[in-house]
Amino acid sequence: KSCLRNQLTSNIYSINNNDTKSPLVIFLHGSGERGFNNNMPLLANDIPKKVYNYIKKMGAGVLVVPQTTWSADMTGWFRSEFQEGLMQLINKIIVEYSINRNRVYLIGLSNGASASWYLAQKYPDLFTAVIPCSGYVYNEGKKFLGEKGQGRYMEPTDEEAKNY
Known part of the structure; x- marks a missing residue:
């Protein structure tokens, strides 16, 4: 468990039964798992559990669930x-856990899938693979449609609207 900027908490699971560099899997939760209970992203989703079990079976890997x-x-x-x-x-984590880059x-x-799209675009050389599930493509500078506190979507630009 670690804390960054008193805002981001994280569960880190590490297994390495050999001397090779480990793979790293980061799981970003959706809006419903935001909060101050660090177990919520784990309890609300089967994905981290399945990834953990796979890493355990393979004998090496690091799973991070912030x-x-x-x-x-x-x-x-x-x-x-x-x-x-x-x-x-x-x-x-890449440095401290001897991660295979x-x-x-x-x-x-x-919401984590939308962030995955965004981070893959912003850091294209960092991630080997990105698996966004039920996200939208987020673009900086776009306006949201809908009220705060409710489901919202990005307003299309004039150029995007011409394509529909």
């Missing part, structure tokens, strides 16, 4: 302090 704090605006992973904290955490995987669900 959690953002709750806020009514539902921005979750798009708050700059979380992105900065997440990148600091990933870079720290060619095997860094990012999985995201809902």
Whole structure:
């Protein structure tokens, strides 16, 4: 368990039964798992459990399950302090846990999936594979449609709207 900027908490699971560098899997939760209970991203989703069991079976790997704090605006992973904290955490883990830099995987669900798309675009050389599940493509500078605290979507640009 670690804390970054008093905002981002994280569960870290590490197994390494051999001398090789380990793969790293990062799981980003959805909006419903934001909060101050660090077990929520684990309890609300089967994905981290399945990844952990796979790593355990294979004998090597590191799983990181960070959690953002709750806020009514539902921005979750798009708050700059979380992105900065997440990148600091990933870079720290790569060094401290002897991670194979060619095997860094990012999985995201809902808001975490949207962040996965965004982070893959922003850091294309960091992730070997990105698995976004039920996310939307987030673009900085776009406006949200919908009210804060409710499901929201990105407003299309004029150029995007011409394509529909």
